[in-house]
Amino acid sequence: MVGTLHIIGGGMAGLAAAVEAAGTCKHIVLHESGNVCGGRARSYDDKHLGSYIDNGNHLFLSANKTIFRYLNLIGSVETLAGPKAPLFPFIDLREDVRWTLSLSQGKIPWWIFQPHRRVPDMRLSELRSLYKLFSATGQTTVTECLLSGSFSQRLLIPFSISVLNTPCETGSAALLGAVLRESLFRGGEACIPWFVSKGLSETFVTPALAYLRYMQAEVRLQSRITQLDVSKENFPYRRITALHTHHGHIPLTQDDQVILAVPAPIAKSLLGKHIPHLTVPTEFESILNVHFRLDTAPIPIGSLARCGFIGVIGGIAEWIFLRGHIISVTVSAANRFICKNPDDLMHKIWHDVRCACDAALSHPLPLYPAAQRMIWEKRATFAATPAQNHLRPGQTTLLTNLALAGDWVSTGLPATVEGAMRSGVQAVEILGLKRPTLH
Ligand SMILES: Cc1cc2nc3c(=O)[nH]c(=O)nc-3n(C[C@H](O)[C@H](O)[C@H](O)COP(=O)(O)OP(=O)(O)OC[C@H]3O[C@@H](n4cnc5c(N)ncnc54)[C@H](O)[C@@H]3O)c2cc1C
Structure with missing residues (x-):
């Protein structure tokens, strides 16, 4: 092997970079500051809820080709669940109208001309x-x-x-x-919704770590990079010469390379003094997830049974996912609710869930769930405004052995798992690494 590729950050971008680079000529070392990988897409055992949950529901589309490539490489594509067709059940709570958006599989959007497949009253x-x-x-x-x-x-x-x-x-x-x-634009084939059947970690993290172990890559948990040393030469010879951790510093050789796949503010703090003109997004939006545990797993019928989720319009809840005894609700762009009383919010969201689901379940939901857990991800993504988008940097820098990755770099996509993974794969390509072609 010729040198080491150090990947800093074990979220979706860092993991995708590591999986892509494993099998190339570099030894791979992934540094993750936490004691688990996954970053903003992870699962954990929630003691209060008495259940294993994700920090937040994640929905993907079949168009997300980098995600599917990654899942195929690590062998976990079978852990995804979904209706296997471009179907999206919805309810508009304001008018109590239900419909299932049913896109045509092919490129020609026949669904537009069929009232029972499209949005009511459009x-x-x-x-x-x-x-x-x-x-x-x-x-x-x-x-x-x-x-x-x-x-x-x-x-x-x-x-x-x-x-x-x-x-x-x-x-x-x-x-x-x-x-x-x-x-x-690419038709229903590209719009099939998918989500994880057991947990984000079981789909994206555990199989990736097993794959990386198999490929002789090293994953170092609780390995926070606190400082980067940079050589004094001018471009194009300036490069990272050492990584610092709490356990000591790691000198880099001429053949060593680095992918920095940490969140934007941390990237700025590590690189700011070496690349003063580096801009990164500075404003963030939160996502609220509420997980309700029931004593008895609800039995869905109709579209809810087929799809496992429902979109809600006209309430606070936006997407409701059914997973065994757990009903999980997602509210995006949730900064607007941060000042609200959490108990009131939870109460209103449970009310939305009952209104949206009762008619699509074999038995109505109880007046109160057995337990509930609210998770605010305060910096879930950067605020996808034109001004913040403009601050996203490219992936190459003035440091020749460094490439940037993460959902916040300039991928042309919003902050999503697909964007994060695409940036990880592109970082590997930018550094000139290529894995042998797979058949
Ligand atoms: C609640 C929620 C719901 C979401 N829903 C969806 C969805 O439905 N669909 C979708 O596509 N996307 C969704 N997203 C967005 C998606 O999760 C993110 O875009 C993606 O996970 C970002 O990955 P990342 O690797 O860029 O960053 P991160 O996940 O932030 O990973 C960065 C990693 O770097 C580590 N790190 C930080 N500092 C250091 C350091 N100094 N040294 C070493 N390691 C360090 C962190 O611990 C972390 O593991 C959602 C996000 C949230 C929070």
Whole structure:
């Protein structure tokens, strides 16, 4: 092996980089500051709830080709669950209207012409919003592209809030357009929803660590990198010469390389003095997840049984996932609720769950769940506004043996697992590493 590739950060970007680089000519060392990998996508045993849960529900689309490549490499694609068709059940709580968006499998959007497959009360003229989003650039916000009507209210707005994790009034239309171009524009085949069947760690982390062990890569937990040393030469010879940890420093040779896959503020603090002009996103949005445990696992019927989740419009809850005894609710762009009383919020969300699910379950839900857990991820993603998007740096730097990765670098996508993983794979390519072609 010729030198070592040090990957700093064991989230989705760092893991994807490690899996991609394993099998190349470099020895791989992954440094993770925490005692588990996974970063913002992880599972844990919640003592209070008495259940094993994810920090937050994650939904993916079949268009996410980097995620599927990763899952195929580590052998865990079978742990995903979903309807295996482009189906999205919804309820509008304000008018008690239910429907299942059922996209056509192929590229031609026949579903648009079939009222029972599309959004209720939508007008075909509203599809012009899509054209505006597809072609949006620069400073345009999502709201500026939306025509008023049911298609916006019942599909584009909830989709935008989930994808960007930012309110439509400030969200970047260009970033939403990029996701729509890779998904809706390519037809139903690219829009099949998937989520993990057991836990995020069982799908994304544990199999990856087993794969990395098999490939002789080293994973060092509780290995926080506290400082980077940089040589004095000028570009193109400036490079990282050592990594510092609490346990000592690691000198790097001429052949060693580094992928920095930590969150934006940490990347800035490690690199700021070496690359003063480095800009990174500085504003963040939170995601709220509430997990409710029931004494008896609810039995869903109809679309809820087929899909395992339902989208909610007109309440606080946005997506509800059923997983055995646990019902989990996601609320994106949740900064707007941070000042609310948590008990009131929980109460209202449980009310939304009962209104949305009761008619789709064999027995109605109890008045109160057996236990509940609220998880605020305060810095879930950077705020996907045009201004913050502009601050995202490229992946190469003035340091020749360094590449940046993470959902916050300039991938052209919002902060998602697909974006994070794509940046990890691209970082490996930028450093000139190539794994042997797989058949
Ligand atoms: C609640 C929630 C719901 C979400 N839902 C979705 C969804 O439905 N679909 C979707 O695609 N995306 C979703 N996302 C976004 C997705 O989880 C993130 O985009 C992705 O996980 C980011 O990965 P990352 O590797 O870039 O960063 P991180 O996950 O932040 O990983 C960075 C890692 O670096 C480590 N680290 C930090 N400092 C150091 C240091 N000094 N030395 C060593 N290691 C360090 C951290 O411990 C961490 O493990 C969601 C996020 C949240 C929080």
